[in-house]
Amino acid sequence: MITSLELLDAAECARLEGAIKELRARWVMRGTSPTSGFFTLGAASYLDGADDYAARAGELNPVLRDTFAGLYARVAEFLSARLRAPVGFADGLALPGFHIWLAPAIFVTPVASVHFDLQYLRAWPEATPGLDLRRPLSFTLPIRLPRRGGGLNVWDVTYERYRRFVARVPGAIQPVDVTVLLERMRHPYTPGAIALHSGHLLHQIGEIDEVAPDDERITLQGHALLQRGEWKLYW
Numbered sequence: 450m451i452t453s454l455e456l457l458d459a460a461e462c463a464r465l466e467g468a469i470k471e472l473r474a475r476w477v478m479r480g481t482s483p484t485s486g487f488f489t490l491g492a493a494s495y496l497d498g499a500d501d502y503a504a505r506a507g508e509l510n511p512v513l514r515d516t517f518a519g520l521y522a523r524v525a526e527f528l529s530a531r532l533r534a535p536v537g538f539a540d541g542l543a544l545p546g547f548h549i550w551l552a553p554a555i556f557v558t559p560v561a562s563v564h565f566d567l568q569y570l571r572a573w574p575e576a577t578p579g580l581d582l583r584r585p586l587s588f589t590l591p592i593r594l595p596r597r598g599g600g601l602n603v604w605d606v607t608y609e610r611y612r613r614f615v616a617r618v619p620g621a622i623q624p625v626d627v628t629v630l631l632e633r634m635r636h637p638y639t640p641g642a643i644a645l646h647s648g649h650l651l652h653q654i655g656e657i658d659e660v661a662p663d664d665e666r667i668t669l670q671g672h673a674l675l676q677r678g679e680w681k682l683y684w
């Protein structure tokens with residue numbers, strides 16, 4: 450359902466963390482102010498409207514590629530071995546980028562969005578030839594976690610099943626509504642271990658019980674779709 454596999458060691462995570470911080474001036478503020486502590490390094494299709502997404506991807510992809518070429522190669526090579534298929538990067542879309550939560554933004558209650566990863570509907574041009582939307586992939590590679598750890602809350606329901614449920618029930622239903630009926634499971638993260646799941650699994654960024662003032666939660670975040678036999682990575 451969701452699996453974490455070791456990819457980077459502690460020294461590699463520390464080097465990446467340093468490189469991400471050296472690019473502080475390029476972080477995109479995602480909260481209401483810099484003190485709210487939520488940033489991305491990279492364009493994100495679930496956050497950026499179409500125009501901003503294209504402009505940010507155009508501006509930040511070269512920066513990300515220059516700085517993190519080695520990381521992208523490792524991730525692509527790893528996924529290719531795991532998926533037994535070629536893996537590349539989607540043309541014209543944002544490269545996988547970083548979520549950065551500083552202490553004030555780290556969730557201590559389960560209030561993050563409960564969702565399926567459907568951003569391919571925004572990011573990919575409609576009717577892109579040969580694109581398989583039934584089998585998406587999402588990944589999170591924790592680079593740095595708070596002292597109390599981090600993880601993903603998941604519920605054993607797929608988007609396809611959720612859609613069938615919504616079709617039977619009158620009135621507006623949101624993904625969070627079905628969590629009342631299902632047991633919440635917690636997938637713990639380990640720094641350097643890449644967590645893989647179908648973005649069609651219901652999930653939520655996991656809260657932790659306590660945040661220290663200097664805690665940070667930094668992850669590489671990306672998605673993939675299969676196009677004519679090759680997985681195309683993007684964010």
Ligand SMILES: O=C(O)CCC(=O)C(=O)O
Nearest residue numbers: 566589600601654668670
């Ligand atoms: O940061 C995480 O743990 C997962 C992020 C996530 O769910 C998303 O970006 O869709």
